[in-house]
Structures are given as structure tokens and as C-alpha cells.
Amino acid sequence: MSNLVMTSDQILASARNFIVAGGYNGFSYADIAGEVGIRKASIHHHFPSKVDLVRTLVAHHRERTEVSMADLESKVPDPLALLRTYAGYWAKCIEDASMPFCVCALLASELPALPPEVAVEVRAYFRFLSSWLTKVMHRGAEQGVLKFVGSAELEAETFMATVHGAMLSARAYGNPAIFDAILTPTVQRLSAKVH
Amino acid sequence: MSNLVMTSDQILASARNFIVAGGYNGFSYADIAGEVGIRKASIHHHFPSKVDLVRTLVAHHRERTEVSMADLESKVPDPLALLRTYAGYWAKCIEDASMPFCVCALLASELPALPPEVAVEVRAYFRFLSSWLTKVMHRGAEQGVLKFVGSAELEAETFMATVHGAMLSARAYGNPAIFDAILTPTVQRLSAKVH
DNA sequence: GTTTGTATACCTACTAGAAGGTAGGTAAAG
DNA sequence: CTTTACCTACCTTCTAGTAGGTATACAAAC
Incomplete structure (x- = not known):
């Protein structure tokens, strides 16, 4: 049983790397069979179809993200620091190449060609991330630690777009540093202090 | 000859739609053969390999973009209006679904898995767009029509990232309007007036 | 405490169809 | 009479997915 969980996790991790x-x-x-060191048919034992595999992968990714965000909120109460930590998390993932792109952002880019079951999960990830960022923006404005002109919703959408676009630029330039170069001033601009 | 050009253009247009x-x-x-109404082998007559086809497609896309931007600069001299027109162009493409995503942005997202010949062309597109936006930012700051804290380069990179990320959000939400909702305030924020 | 049943985790061997690509032919235009 | 634009027919390799087998573990039944 523990062996099963290990292998299916290895399959998911390998699939994530390939999708990214x-x-x-x-x-x-x-491809996965070669990386994990098992046979093709054994993957079908864990995940009957490719759609099953990727749907599971995206669903797990969203669930883990939801937990991580809740965790982060309790550890980092300040909304500005929260945005900095979030951006810093991705900066680290990109810089050490452990996750050079968000698996959901990549899948979203090919959304029209995706199996519907996968597309649903990808959209759910975007909705969650957007609502979480909106909540952070809203709280930041209330506490007077964040400052912006439009609504919290709009600011959250703009922030999310900049994060995803910065990932893309880091990849296109083959330069991980550009992500942080874009994100650090973007977060700073939201700060109510100095300016 | 004119028949040839027509068919090869149809092939490129079809390929672009599929890639997007x-x-x-x-x-x-x-897929292309089905859409264009010719046989698979006939595509190989125009483009010996898939790499040839996509490399040509991206190269043409960049060349046409370069011409369009030069054209735009002569018609719209004001840097702020230039940014507004550029954002408006994409807003229209997304809203009428004629080009709901930038073909180079999509290819950039899967850059590590791309044939090297295609990857080179995609990177060239990003470099061009980045340098063009940097030029616009620089000129805007000189003329006092644009205002920003960091360097023109950084502001250009941030703007480009936001554009690409907003495309992604429009796709993920299935809501073309979100692109304009993000871009209009983003351009406005760069204006030296009012605030 | 063997035996028997059942589920898990993997395997080899296979299938049908789709992939990119080739060989070689035809019909027309210059 | 050569080039262009297309065709039919074919090849090889890869694709997701299936059928059916083996080894192991962990039970409950005798």
C-alpha cells in the first residue's frame, strides 16, 4: 500500500515535470514509464487514462495550493508580506528550476484543446487563486497596508496576470532573474508606505 | 504561382489557429489538411517538415509585427496613445476571437519542449517586442507623457508580462472582457496626467 | 498452521489508430 | 520539357489503451 502511494506519487511528479x-x-x-522506471501498462493500473492522470494531478495541485495558502495566511498575517512571500515562493521555484512554470498556467494556455475534465480543474485553480488574491487585497486595503486605485478584484486580477506573464518572460528569455525583477517592484507599488 | 501562395498562406493560417x-x-x-481541403502530402510540398512550417509561421509573425509596429509609430506618435492602441488591438483580437492568444506567447510557454529552430524564432519575437516597448517607454518618459518609478526596460517588461498574463486570464475565465479590464487601468497608470 | 480467496502492483505482449514523412505519379502552366 | 501543385499509396514510429499473466501480501476458513 505504501509502495503504491509512492509509485503513483512518482508518476504524478513525473507527469507534472513533463507538463510544465x-x-x-x-x-x-x-516518457513517464522511462523516468519512473516502470512499464507503460503499470501507469494504466494507477491512472486508467491520460485524462484521469492529468485531472488528478491538477486537482491535487489545487488542493495543495489551498492548504499552502491557508497555512501562509496564519504564519504571515500582513497582506503586503503575504504578497511578497507568494512572489518569493515562485521566484525560488523558477530560480532553482524545481518548478519553472505553474502547471495550471501552462494548461490554461492550451485550454481550448484540453479534455473537458481537465479544463474544469484548471478553471477551478484560477478561480481559487483569484479569489484568494482578492481577499488579500481587500484585507490589505482595510488595514491600510496596501494602496491601489481600482477595486480589490481588479488589483488581484492584474497582480495574477503579472505573475503569470513574468513566468512566461523568464522562460522566453531563459533568465529566471527577470521574474523577481518584475515582481519585487510590482509588490512594492502596492505598499501604502513611502511611494 | 498565385495559387501556391494562396494555399501556403491558408496552411499557415490554419496552423496558426491550431497552435493558438x-x-x-x-x-x-x-488536422490542417482537413481544414484547408487538401491532402497531408500536399502540405509537405509547401513545408517539408512540421518544424519548417512552424518556424516559417513564427518568423512571418515577427516580421509582420515589426512592420505593424513601425506603421503604428508613424500614425500614432504619442507614446501613451501607442500603448493604448497596442492594448486595444489585442483586446479586439481576443473579443472577436480572431486571435484569442498570441501565437508566440503560447509557444514560449512550451519552450523547453520546442524544436530548437522554432525556439530561436520565439525568443527573437520576445526580444523584439521587449525592445520596442522599452523604446516607447523611454520616449514617453522623455516627452513627459509617461511616468513610472523604475527604468524604461523594467516598465516595458512589466507591461509585456501583464499583457500576456491578461490573455491567459481571459482564456482561463472564458471571459474576453477581463483583458481590457486589466489593460485599461494598467495603461492609465503609466500616464503622467491626472493620477 | 496450512489452505484458500482476494486485492494490489507490477509485468509481457498486443491492438488499432494517428503521427510525421516518403515514393512516385498526374495534370496543368509557362 | 521543366516546374509547380497536387494526388494516391505507403512506411515507420509512436500513441493511448487492453488482455491476460505472475508474484506478493493479507486475510478469513478449515
């Missing part, structure tokens, strides 16, 4: 590199159609069961 | 929907591995020669 090349999207839904950028990998095959044979 | 699902990326490099999201379509096949059979």
Missing part, C-alpha cells in the same frame, strides 16, 4: 515543460500533448505514458 | 488553440503538439498535418 511541454503541456498536455508534450509527453506520453512511455 | 493547443500549442505545437496540439495539431497534426492531418
Whole structure:
């Protein structure tokens, strides 16, 4: 049983890496089998179809993100510090190449060609992230630690867009540092202090 | 000859639509053949390999973008209006679904899995767009029509990231309006007037 | 405490179809 | 009579997915 969980986790981790590199159609069961060290048919034992595999992967990713965010909120109460920590988390993932792109952002880019079951999960991730950021923006404005012109919703959407776009630029330039170069001033601009 | 050009243009247009929907591995020669109304082998007559086809497509896209931008600069001299027009162009493409995503942005997202010949062209597009936006930012600051804290380069990178991220959000939400909702205030924020 | 049943985790071997690509032919235009 | 634009027919490799087998573990039944 513990062996099962290990292998299925290895399959999910391998699939995540492949998707982050090349999207839904950028990998095959044979690729994963080669990396994990099992046979193609064994992957079908854990995940009957490719759709099952990727749907599970995205659902788990969203659930883990939800837990991480709740965790972060309790540890880092200040909304500005929260945004800094969030941006810093991605900066680290990109810089050490452990997760050079958000798996959901990549899948979202090919959303029209995605199996519907996967598309649903991807949209759910975006909705969660957007609502979480909106909450943070709202709280920051209330506490007077964040300052912006539009609504909290709009500011959250703009922030999320900048994060995803900065990931893309880091990849296009082959320069991880550009992510932090964009995000640090973007977070700073939201600060109510100095200016 | 004119018949040839027409067909090869149809092939490129079809390939562009497929890539915009699902990326490099999201379509096949059979898909294009079906859409254009010719046989698979005929595509190989115009483009010997898939790499040739996509490399040509991206190269043409960059060249046309370069011409369009030069054109735009002569018609719209004001840097702020230039940014507004650029954002408005994409807003229109997304809203009428004629080009709901930038083909180079999509390919950039799967850059690590792309054939090197294609990757080179995609990076060239990003470098061009970045340098063009930097030029616009620089000129805008000189003329006193644009105002920002960091360097023109950084502001250009941030703007480009926001554009690409806003495209992604529009796609993820299935809501074209979110692009304009993000971009209009983003451009406005760069204006030296009012605030 | 063997035996028997059942589930898990993997395997080899296979299938049908789709992938990119080739060989070689035809019809028309210059 | 050569080039262009297209075709049919084919090839090889890869694709997701299936069928059916084996080894192991952990039970309950005798």
C-alpha cells in the first residue's frame, strides 16, 4: 500500500515535470514509464487514462495550493508580506528550476484543446487563486497596508496576470532573474508606505 | 504561382489557429489538411517538415509585427496613445476571437519542449517586442507623457508580462472582457496626467 | 498452521489508430 | 520539357489503451 502511494506519487511528479515543460500533448505514458522506471501498462493500473492522470494531478495541485495558502495566511498575517512571500515562493521555484512554470498556467494556455475534465480543474485553480488574491487585497486595503486605485478584484486580477506573464518572460528569455525583477517592484507599488 | 501562395498562406493560417488553440503538439498535418481541403502530402510540398512550417509561421509573425509596429509609430506618435492602441488591438483580437492568444506567447510557454529552430524564432519575437516597448517607454518618459518609478526596460517588461498574463486570464475565465479590464487601468497608470 | 480467496502492483505482449514523412505519379502552366 | 501543385499509396514510429499473466501480501476458513 505504501509502495503504491509512492509509485503513483512518482508518476504524478513525473507527469507534472513533463507538463510544465511541454503541456498536455508534450509527453506520453512511455516518457513517464522511462523516468519512473516502470512499464507503460503499470501507469494504466494507477491512472486508467491520460485524462484521469492529468485531472488528478491538477486537482491535487489545487488542493495543495489551498492548504499552502491557508497555512501562509496564519504564519504571515500582513497582506503586503503575504504578497511578497507568494512572489518569493515562485521566484525560488523558477530560480532553482524545481518548478519553472505553474502547471495550471501552462494548461490554461492550451485550454481550448484540453479534455473537458481537465479544463474544469484548471478553471477551478484560477478561480481559487483569484479569489484568494482578492481577499488579500481587500484585507490589505482595510488595514491600510496596501494602496491601489481600482477595486480589490481588479488589483488581484492584474497582480495574477503579472505573475503569470513574468513566468512566461523568464522562460522566453531563459533568465529566471527577470521574474523577481518584475515582481519585487510590482509588490512594492502596492505598499501604502513611502511611494 | 498565385495559387501556391494562396494555399501556403491558408496552411499557415490554419496552423496558426491550431497552435493558438493547443500549442505545437496540439495539431497534426492531418488536422490542417482537413481544414484547408487538401491532402497531408500536399502540405509537405509547401513545408517539408512540421518544424519548417512552424518556424516559417513564427518568423512571418515577427516580421509582420515589426512592420505593424513601425506603421503604428508613424500614425500614432504619442507614446501613451501607442500603448493604448497596442492594448486595444489585442483586446479586439481576443473579443472577436480572431486571435484569442498570441501565437508566440503560447509557444514560449512550451519552450523547453520546442524544436530548437522554432525556439530561436520565439525568443527573437520576445526580444523584439521587449525592445520596442522599452523604446516607447523611454520616449514617453522623455516627452513627459509617461511616468513610472523604475527604468524604461523594467516598465516595458512589466507591461509585456501583464499583457500576456491578461490573455491567459481571459482564456482561463472564458471571459474576453477581463483583458481590457486589466489593460485599461494598467495603461492609465503609466500616464503622467491626472493620477 | 496450512489452505484458500482476494486485492494490489507490477509485468509481457498486443491492438488499432494517428503521427510525421516518403515514393512516385498526374495534370496543368509557362 | 521543366516546374509547380497536387494526388494516391505507403512506411515507420509512436500513441493511448487492453488482455491476460505472475508474484506478493493479507486475510478469513478449515
